[in-house]
Amino acid sequence: MIGTSYQTDTLIVGGGVIGCAIAYELAKAGVQVTVLEKDTLGSQSTRAGAGMLGAQVEMTKPDPMFDLSIQSRALFPKLREELLELSGIDMELHTSGIFRIAVDEADRAALLDRQSWQTEAGQRAVWFEDEELRGELGDILSPTYGALYLPDDHQVRNPQLLLALAASSKRLGARFLEHSAMVCFLQDNGAIVGVKTVDSEIRADRVILAAGAWSGLIANQLGLELPVFPVKGQSFLLDSYSPPTPFTIYTHGCYILPKRNGQVYVGATEETRSGFDRRPNLRSLATLSSQAVQLLPSLGDLPFSTPLAGLRPGSLDGLPFLGSVPGIAGLYVATGHFRNGVLLSAITGRLIAELLTGKTPSVDLEPFSLSRLQHS
Ligand code: GLY
Secondary structure (H helix, E strand, O other): OOOEEEEEEEEEEOOOHHHHHHHHHHHHOOOOEEEEOOOOOOOOHHHHOOOEEOOOOOOOOOOHHHHHHHHHHHHHHHHHHHHHHHHOOOOOOEOOOEEEEOOOHHHHHHHHHHHHHHHHOOOOOEEEOHHHHHHHHOOOOOOOOOEEEEOOOEEOOHHHHHHHHHHHHHHOOOEEEOOOOEEEEEEEOOEEEEEEEOOEEEEEEEEEEOOHHHHHHHHHOOOOOOOEEEEEEEEEEEOOOOOOOOOEEEEOOEEEEEOOOOOEEEEOOOEOOOOOOOOOOHHHHHHHHHHHHHHOHHHHHOOEEEEEEEEEEEEOOOOOEEEEOOOOOOEEEEEOOHHHHHHHHHHHHHHHHHHHOOOOOOOOOHHHOOOHHHHO
16 A cells, blocks of 8 residues: 655665765756665665776776766766765775786786876876885785886775765755665656655656666566676775775785775675675685785785675676666666776766756767667
8 A cells, every 4th residue: 555655856766876976966956856775875786895986997998988987087076075065974085096916918918008098098007017016015925017007096985975975965955765665667658757665656757767786677677678787796894003005906806995994995706696695705705815815915914894795787888877768758777887886976976967957968978878789
């Protein structure tokens, strides 16, 4: 039985970092917005993630995804100030840069090539030979094949970013409904006009699907093919008053991020065969911890704090889906951000808000549209 009924201008399904970033930008633009979250805000991959703003470290070719990532990364310093001012919560932007360590000759060649096209694209990327790297990082154990230093790839504390976005949106009038899962869409003549939850009907002029790894399942209710699937990532936190390095160190299959609160984040596996299982397991954490200790031996003495696991929203071509849904009026998508939800949250919020307030999006959305599936 339906208990309550709400009306909102825009309803966002999913209260992770993407949903909250959209809520913030829409609320800032004066749009009445409601966020529906089946669990608690940011409790899925937003919480498990590393918080890396790896616009250069995560991108292997010059393409629209690289441009989108660079633009999003550039928004963070101002976003941090705005959110701090509105909410008093600091996302803890950490600006020491990232070392991407080469693990073999082939990796070294690929990274040198990356240095060249990223530099040509106007980004800073500095090569360190093994000896120089040891001078900078101290106790790396195994010999490396050099490293690419990306001084402008930063990181934030993702749970803080989420809190700051949600609190600021609330201050601007956004409404958040937690522990409230959608059961189905409400439709009128084929257009989406809201959603039904277990105990309410929420009517909305438009609905944005931003439900991370669950987006494909939800879209399927409409017979809509949205190929977004879970890619599990396991990681863990170590306690430390003084992390062994101020830099993020990133190599094949393992990265290490010192956090401002003294903790050290070690990530992450990439598993496609775990379905929706979000439990950390011993085998993956054992492999990851041995890689981390091999890279930075002093990590082995730090107390273990928290195992983490989350489901990244993967897509077949690694690109997110952003924008309207062809053939379904009232429905928009902002999902499939795979390894880069935190990094792309700022630009996603901005682009979707631009789209919904009648402005021309500041980035061409064509490469991220759902219609690209028809051309592939
Ligand atoms: N952005 C890093 C990861 O997803 O593991």
